[in-house]
Amino acid sequence: xxxxxxxxxxxxxxxxxxxxxxxxxxxxxxxxxxxxxxxxxxxxxxxxxxxxxxxxxxxxxxxxxxxxxxxxxxxxxxxxxxxxxxxxxxxxxxxxxxxxxxxxxxxxxxxxxxxxxxxxxxxxxxxxxxxxxxxxxxxxxxxxxxxxxxxxxxxxxxxxxxxxxxxxxxxxxxxxxxxxxxxxxxxxxxxxxxxxxxxxxxxxxxxxxxxxxxxxxxxxxxxxxxxxxxxxxxxxxxxxxxxxxxxxxxxxxxxxxxxxxxxxxxxxxxxxxxxxxx
Amino acid sequence: xxxxxxxxxxxxxxxxxxxxxxxxxxxxxxxxxxxxxxxxxxxxxxxxxxxxxxxxxxxxxxxxxxxxxxxxxxxxxxxxxxxxxxxxxxxxxxxxxxxxxxxxxxxxxxxxxxxxxxxxxxxxxxxxxxxxxxxxxxxxxxxxxxxxxxxxxxxxxxxxxxxxxxxxxxxxxxxxxxxxxxxxxxxxxxxxxxxxxxxxxxxxxxxxxxxxxxxxxxxxxxxxxxxxxxxxxxxxxxxxxxxxxxxxxxxxxxxxxxxxxxxxxxxxxxxxxxxxxxxxxxxxxxxxxxxxxxxxxxxxxxxxxxxxxxxxxxxxxx
Numbered sequence: 227x228x229x230x231x232x233x234x235x236x237x238x239x240x241x242x243x244x245x246x247x248x249x250x251x252x253x254x255x256x257x258x259x260x261x262x263x264x265x266x267x268x269x270x271x272x273x274x275x276x277x278x279x280x281x282x283x284x285x286x287x288x289x290x291x292x293x294x295x296x297x298x299x300x301x302x303x304x305x306x307x308x309x310x311x312x313x314x315x316x317x318x319x320x321x322x323x324x325x326x327x328x329x330x331x332x333x334x335x336x337x338x339x340x341x342x343x344x345x346x347x348x349x350x351x352x353x354x355x356x357x358x359x360x361x362x363x364x365x366x367x368x369x370x371x372x373x374x375x376x377x378x379x380x381x382x383x384x385x386x387x388x389x390x391x392x393x394x395x396x397x398x399x400x401x402x403x404x405x406x407x408x409x410x411x412x413x414x415x416x417x418x419x420x421x422x423x424x425x426x427x428x429x430x431x432x433x434x435x436x437x438x439x440x441x442x443x444x445x446x447x448x449x450x451x452x453x454x455x456x457x458x459x460x461x462x463x464x465x466x467x468x469x470x471x472x473x474x475x476x477x478x479x480x481x482x483x484x485x486x487x488x489x490x491x492x493x494x495x496x497x498x499x500x501x502x503x504x
Numbered sequence: 505x506x507x508x509x510x511x512x513x514x515x516x517x518x519x520x521x522x523x524x525x526x527x528x529x530x531x532x533x534x535x536x537x538x539x540x541x542x543x544x545x546x547x548x549x550x551x552x553x554x555x556x557x558x559x560x561x562x563x564x565x566x567x568x569x570x571x572x573x574x575x576x577x578x579x580x581x582x583x584x585x586x587x588x589x590x591x592x593x594x595x596x597x598x599x600x601x602x603x604x605x606x607x608x609x610x611x612x613x614x615x616x617x618x619x620x621x622x623x624x625x626x627x628x629x630x631x632x633x634x635x636x637x638x639x640x641x642x643x644x645x646x647x648x649x650x651x652x653x654x655x656x657x658x659x660x661x662x663x664x665x666x667x668x669x670x671x672x673x674x675x676x677x678x679x680x681x682x683x684x685x686x687x688x689x690x691x692x693x694x695x696x697x698x699x700x701x702x703x704x705x706x707x708x709x710x711x712x713x714x715x716x717x718x719x720x721x722x723x724x725x726x727x728x729x730x731x732x733x734x735x736x737x738x739x740x741x742x743x744x745x746x747x748x749x750x751x752x753x754x755x756x757x758x759x760x761x762x763x764x765x766x767x768x769x770x771x772x773x774x775x776x777x778x779x780x781x782x783x784x785x786x787x788x789x790x791x792x793x794x795x796x797x798x799x800x801x802x803x804x805x806x807x808x809x810x811x812x813x814x815x816x817x818x819x820x821x822x
Binding site: 333499502 | 560564567584588595596600601603604608611613614617
């Protein structure tokens with residue numbers, strides 16, 4: 227790609243982001259995600275009993291010691307359903323949403339270029355994944371700081387870290403979550419090239435996220451587990467060790483890139499040959 | 505320069521054997537179109553006759569099942585990247601992001617065009633909005649636009665950059681008579697500047713006044729193509745005669761090679777293709793002693809010709 231067309235494509239990417247973030251739907255989803263750790267923190271703060279350790283979501287009992295854990299619990303709780311749900315909405319909407327509005331034909335006639343549009347759409351969905359994870363972290367940190375002390379945080383390895391580093395770990399965890407959703411976003415993109423009904427593509431994507439986790443919970447299918455895109459979704463706790471255990475992060479990233487390659491290729495094959503009748 | 509390229513200087517759009525099948529149904533069937541450069545080309549046919557599918561193939565949105573479509577001598581959809589920046593289009597009605605303003609919608613479309621210079625983007629968007637009379641609504645969100653305003657915004661999108669070819673699918677849909685007149689004026693202006701305009705319609709009257717050429721489509725097949733004069737010329741001529749001497753008149757007409765019939769209203773009517781000029785027919789009748797009380801010779805109007813070619817004017821072809 228020449229520098230000029232590269233620059234022009236980055237403009238289209240910025241335009242894509244502005245369309246995504248000028249929709250109230252996008253903000254409604256981000257606010258809902260931010261509300262998850264807020265609700266958890268409020269429930270813990272105003273419940274007469276302290277949460278028992280070893281029951282409920284991981285790290286729930288830690289919140290009262292350190293508000294920093296509100297964000298951690300928020301990520302752990304949102305990962306199985308809320309995050310895939312919002313990512314399914316955004317990635318399923320990428321192409322199908324434009325087709326449904328009819329704007330797809332005008333973008334292609336402009337001409338935006340089908341490959342260029344597909345890449346820009348995917349990148350915007352990735353930005354949303356990161357924004358979604360950050361929304362949870364921001365909601366958690368604000369609620370945690372308001373309701374609980376923010377002091378030294380005790381890690382899984384027993385070491386303690388200061389509040390600054392703890393926030394750094396939270397940001398790292400949101401990056402982990404965003405990377406975890408790369409595969410699902412690619413699946414959503416592919417589903418989105420198959421239809422001009424965005425709700426269909428969204429539903430298909432979310433259903434696959436649930437199916438993957440159900441399969442991941444069946445011990446009889448343990449040979450399949452390493453191949454499921456949700457297999458490492460809850461491995462983010464490894465980032466709470468000292469030193470950080472990067473194994474989950476690396477394996478997860480590799481797995482997600484594999485899904486991206488597969489479903490990216492499928493989306494490319496489908497979209498570049500598709501008759502645009504919407 | 506090859507001879508093919510020389511020919512292309514004269515032709516904006518050329519299709520040969522262009523066919524699109526959806527399943528077993530051929531939406532467009534062996535279409536051979538030639539749109540000369542600088543023409544205002546009326547693409548006519550009832551709803552469902554394959555006009556929009558043809559337009560989608562010309563714009564590379566749909567791949568032909570068979571045959572070829574060339575725009576400026578370049579095969580579509582293979583050469584989309586070099587052809588489409590020279591083409592402005594309105595396809596099957598306007599479509600915009602309802603949650604963005606009219607201006608923001610146009611800015612986005614212009615950003616999508618790799619060749620559109622960014623330095624002049626805002627200026628060109630403002631000029632396009634002004635040209636279609638939407639400057640006052642530039643900062644309104646499109647969901648607040650009326651159908652006619654959306655249609656105008658669609659035209660503005662097609663006019664974001666100087667275009668050599670404009671493809672306008674039913675451009676007057678949703679416009680009031682005043683808006684329709686304005687669109688006709690706009691097309692005339694563009695044509696005067698040398699832009700080739702390919703305009704589809706199911707209403708002949710909408711385009712008859714501005715077209716230099718036309719093609720008529722029926723159930724996916726081309727049934728007529730040429731300059732407007734040629735199309736008029738191929739129309740049926742006929743004569744009508746009012747006389748009390750029917751027997752004798754029919755005899756005279758037969759000698760002139762005309763097969764006359766009595767119509768319900770008591771007139772004698774005859775197909776007059778290739779017949780002698782009207783004044784000679786009248787002279788022959790009068791000299792044979794036929795009392796001519798009324799005589800008319802006329803070509804069927806283009807409208808009648810259109811209805812004749814396409815079947816019922818408003819029927820959806822199946």
